[in-house]
Amino acid sequence: MAKVKTKYICQQCGYESAKWWGICPECNSGGSMVEEAYTQKETARAKKQSSHLQKSVDLKSVEGTEADRFTTHISEFDRVLGGGIVRGSLVLIGGDPGIGKSTLLLQLAHHISKEKKVLYISGEESAQQIKLRASRLFSGDMNMLILAETNLDTIEGEILAVMPDVVVIDSVQTVSSPELTSLPGSVSQVREATGRLMNIAKANNISCFLVGHVTKEGAIAGPRVLEHLVDTVLYFEGERFNTYRMIRAVKNRFGSTNELGVFEMTDKGLIEVSNPSKILLSEHSVGAPGTAIVCTMEGTRPMLVEIQALVAPTTFAVPRRTATGIDFNRLNMLLAVLERRAGLRIQSQDVYVNLTGGIKIYEPSLDLGIACAVASSFSNREIKNNVAFFGEIGLTGEIRSVSFGEKRINEALKLGFEEVIVPYSTAKDLKNINSIKITGVKDVKMALAEAFK
Structure with missing residues (x-):
């Protein structure tokens, strides 16, 4: 009969050890080392499987097929x-x-x-x-x-x-x-x-x-x-x-x-x-402060999603920041940019941002829409009707270009939007699209001015 031995294996990373560890030396996870028994028979079988080696071949002789x-x-x-x-x-x-x-x-x-x-x-x-x-x-x-x-x-x-x-x-x-x-x-x-x-x-x-x-x-x-x-x-x-x-x-x-x-x-x-865009925008509240439509990309598919923001005076010593469906750390960065570069005094305000539809998107092109939705709720002013946004915001307040600008704009056009507010560099490259108004903006202040005209 094969002799039974024991070893400890981390259930998170698979690290094996002859003794128990409170914290895995490989991945630093606590309490993940579990004792498992094994026999010499298992070790011999593993060695036997690894002994069947194939011969190397010249890469040029391999047939390349789809x-x-x-x-x-x-x-x-x-x-x-x-x-x-x-x-x-x-x-x-x-x-x-x-x-x-x-x-x-x-x-x-x-x-x-x-x-x-x-x-x-x-x-x-x-x-x-x-x-x-x-x-x-x-x-x-x-x-x-x-x-x-x-x-x-x-x-x-x-x-x-x-x-x-x-x-x-x-x-x-x-x-x-x-x-x-x-x-x-x-x-x-x-x-x-x-x-x-x-x-x-x-x-x-x-x-x-x-x-x-x-x-x-x-x-x-x-x-x-x-x-x-x-x-x-x-x-x-x-x-x-x-x-x-x-x-x-x-x-x-x-x-x-x-x-x-x-x-x-x-x-x-x-x-x-x-057509996810049509479904996600089916319950969009037109004319409500704190909402903005953003053109995002998931792989090769353009999608329009609704960003909702609510800014309210805080009752706590430290204001609350809540992000649903977007990156929480990126929201904090955008609030700091709005405070410093656009002059919005929101350090004493609770801020809640939600991406409707229950989806999660972490693309930087959401930045411009998030900033406009937060500014809209803070000032209680509604954003222009039939306008969509996309663009990344830098720490100096500049609006940076994102990829697939033409696809995003065509998706907005297909759903009946009349204007898109985009990075200035993107607008210069897309002058050939005449059926929708393309407004290029260079920084956050300029973007907010265009959104509330």
Whole structure:
């Protein structure tokens, strides 16, 4: 019988040590070292796997072909993936509990199963529960194969026996290998499961989707090596009490990492939102002080969003600053610029800024809209109707240019806006657009003067 030994593994970064540490020496996280048992048999198997080495080849002799893709029949999901699913790719999807990860992947599996063979593996639900959810979401033929299993060996055997085009595993933290003595969801189990599934996907050209749990900080649970192993990492975002959901790529070996897909949660599952700007501005309060429309970019998609600001006298010794959907530190910087460069005395005021729709955007082009919305609320003056903003604000109060100016302006024009207030350098380069008024501004004072004319 193989001798059992113990080691301590950090559940945040995967650092291994022969003794326990209160604070991980690698990532400095406290209380994350967990004891795990292992045998000499596991070590020998790992060495055996690493002994099969491939020979090097000349780069010139390698055939350079485009990635072989196929559509998911969900255009918003295809956009985020970079144009469709790449054969043999490994995709990790993370999100808060109840946000809609399983619903999205079940719909995805249903659409793909009309043309491809799909195997849906669940470690959290039984086959009967999956059938009930599928019957609620869609009617008609259900051609996908389902398996309720958590044993990694059984899952591996079933995949090799069925040889599907697409595999969905919900979730990777529930899958465990009986060869390891650690608990499911531990660093060793997650690393082992992901590594073996990756080998199967690459060797047999099978596209694999993994659902990952997230921590309270919003990061995918488990070691960082999990995100390094996969080809694509997607985050499913949104407020639980808001109907809109956003899916964005934070890593993508086959496309852009800036793309955003927008969905609406209904009783029939997730529905694509092809024109997010129109939806996000549907309840815009025209003529209300403290609101501004901003042209932002998410990847290649231009979007118009509404910034709301409320400035009120504080009753505290230190004024409150609250930011929802935008970067809090950037809001503090913009308030300091308004105080110093525009002469707004808001040091004794509470400031609340909200990005409507429950979405989160951290692009610097929001700066100009935020500054105008805060100034509008502070002075109780409404901004001109049918005007949109975009531009980055520097510490000296200058308005700096941002990319994709023409795309942003065309999106505003499409939704009926009559004027856009933009950086002066951007306005000079876009003189050929005559169907909308383009006003270039050089600094914050000039921008506020134009916004309140």
